[in-house]
Amino acid sequence: MENNMFKKLIEYREGNNNSLLEIIEIFNPLISKYSRLLDKEDTRQDLIIHLIKVLTNIPIENKRVLKNKEIIGYIAKSIRNEYIKLSKKRDKIRLNEMELSLDIEISHEDCKTEFEILDMFKVLTKKEAYIMKLLYVYYLSVSEVADYMKISRQAVNQSKNRALKKIKELYLYK
Structure with a gap:
């Protein structure tokens, strides 16, 4: 045994x-x-x-x-x-989902189709869209994105905040 x-x-x-x-x-x-x-x-x-x-x-x-x-x-x-x-x-995913919903403040009814969500990224620069994708689709942390892109965490946060501001303006102030 x-x-x-x-x-x-x-x-x-x-x-x-x-x-x-x-x-x-x-x-x-x-x-x-x-x-x-x-x-x-x-x-x-x-x-x-x-x-x-x-x-x-x-x-x-x-x-x-x-x-x-x-x-x-x-x-x-x-x-x-x-x-x-x-x-x-799982906690990281949940935190990012909550952060995304709080930052953008867009309800599902505001987006008529999935294409509107894709259109959100058209107002962003390539760098902003890429950072948003890494943060909110692939659930990477700001530090992980900074290491991956070889830029500072502050630059990642600034790009993220600019992107969120553009998306808010697009959907909240039509």
């Missing part, structure tokens, strides 16, 4: 899918707990995919990994870290 998890890991790596299913079943309570906490549709699948990646990357040649306890602890901690990462990503 001591090397049961190690044996299942080896069998999985040799192509035995039943061993993979058994390992997923072992960690099912933990995966269910974290997916329930995030209350998101794809969280369970994301955590299972992460589990499979972890199983593939565990260094089995390391002598410390031979023990059942270390393998289970390693995998459980890895799943927990992935949950934290997904949670932060």
Whole structure:
């Protein structure tokens, strides 16, 4: 029983899918707990995919990994870290969605079609539109956008604020 998890890991790596299913079943309570906490549709699948990646990357040649306890602890901690990462990503998305709705103050009824939303970007410069896309479509932080574009955070914020001002003027002061 001591090397049961190690044996299942080896069998999985040799192509035995039943061993993979058994390992997923072992960690099912933990995966269910974290997916329930995030209350998101794809969280369970994301955590299972992460589990499979972890199983593939565990260094089995390391002598410390031979023990059942270390393998289970390693995998459980890895799943927990992935949950934290997904949670932060969800919070970031929620914050950006809230910021966008508060900054623009446009209700869904104001936009007659999806094309009007696309037309909003026509009043922006290429740089402003690109920054808005990175911030509000890809949910990057101001720092991430600044690093990616190799400009300062202040420049990103200034472009974002100019773009929001143009969009507000376009829709609120027709």
